[in-house]
Amino acid sequence: MLFLIFISDLDEGIRSHILTFADDKKVFQELRYVTDCSTLQSDLDNLVTWAEKWQMDFNVQKCKVMHVGKQKDSCSYYIGGIKLIEEEVEKDLGVWISSDMKCSQQCIQAFNKASIGLWE
Numbered sequence: 001m002l003f004l005i006f007i008s009d010l011d012e013g014i015r016s017h018i019l020t021f022a023d024d025k026k027v028f029q030e031l032r033y034v035t036d037c038s039t040l041q042s043d044l045d046n047l048v049t050w051a052e053k054w055q056m057d058f059n060v061q062k063c064k065v066m067h068v069g070k071q072k073d074s075c076s077y078y079i080g081g082i083k084l085i086e087e088e089v090e091k092d093l094g095v096w097i098s099s100d101m102k103c104s105q106q107c108i109q110a111f112n113k114a115s116i117g118l119w120e
Contacts, residue, residue: 010050016043021093037075048080066090068099 003023011018016029016039027047029040051057058079065077065084077084089098089105096105 006054007056010047013046014043016040031071031075041075041077044077044079060084064090066097066099068101 007023010025011020014027016027019026019028025047027040027043029036029043031037031040047058060079060082063079063084065086066088067086087099089096091097096103096109098105
């Protein structure tokens with residue numbers, strides 16, 4: 001509970017959308033204009049400033065970018081000067097999510113998990 005109180009002001013000043021689950025944050029932004037890329041990067045910079053102020057660094061290796069939809073964003077995003085890895089498929093809260101929003105990876109994983117005992 002103390003941790004949640006400690007990070008309660010993390011979202012202040014962030015213009016992008018944020019989803020929170022326990023200690024996990026997802027920052028996302030619909031990118032319609034060129035300026036939306038810089039807005040998202042500015043929000044990431046604000047998060048880094050917050051982390052430096054409270055001496056609580058982000059694990060940048062766990063921070064990733066996923067471009068969802070048909071239009072692929074050409075912007076690169078950085079946290080603390082480190083370029084974030086772009087993923088096409090990522091597991092989040094037990095569900096596989098792909099950039100094209102198709103469930104094929106989730107189905108493949110479920111099939112593989114279910115068939116482990118069938119072939120022995």
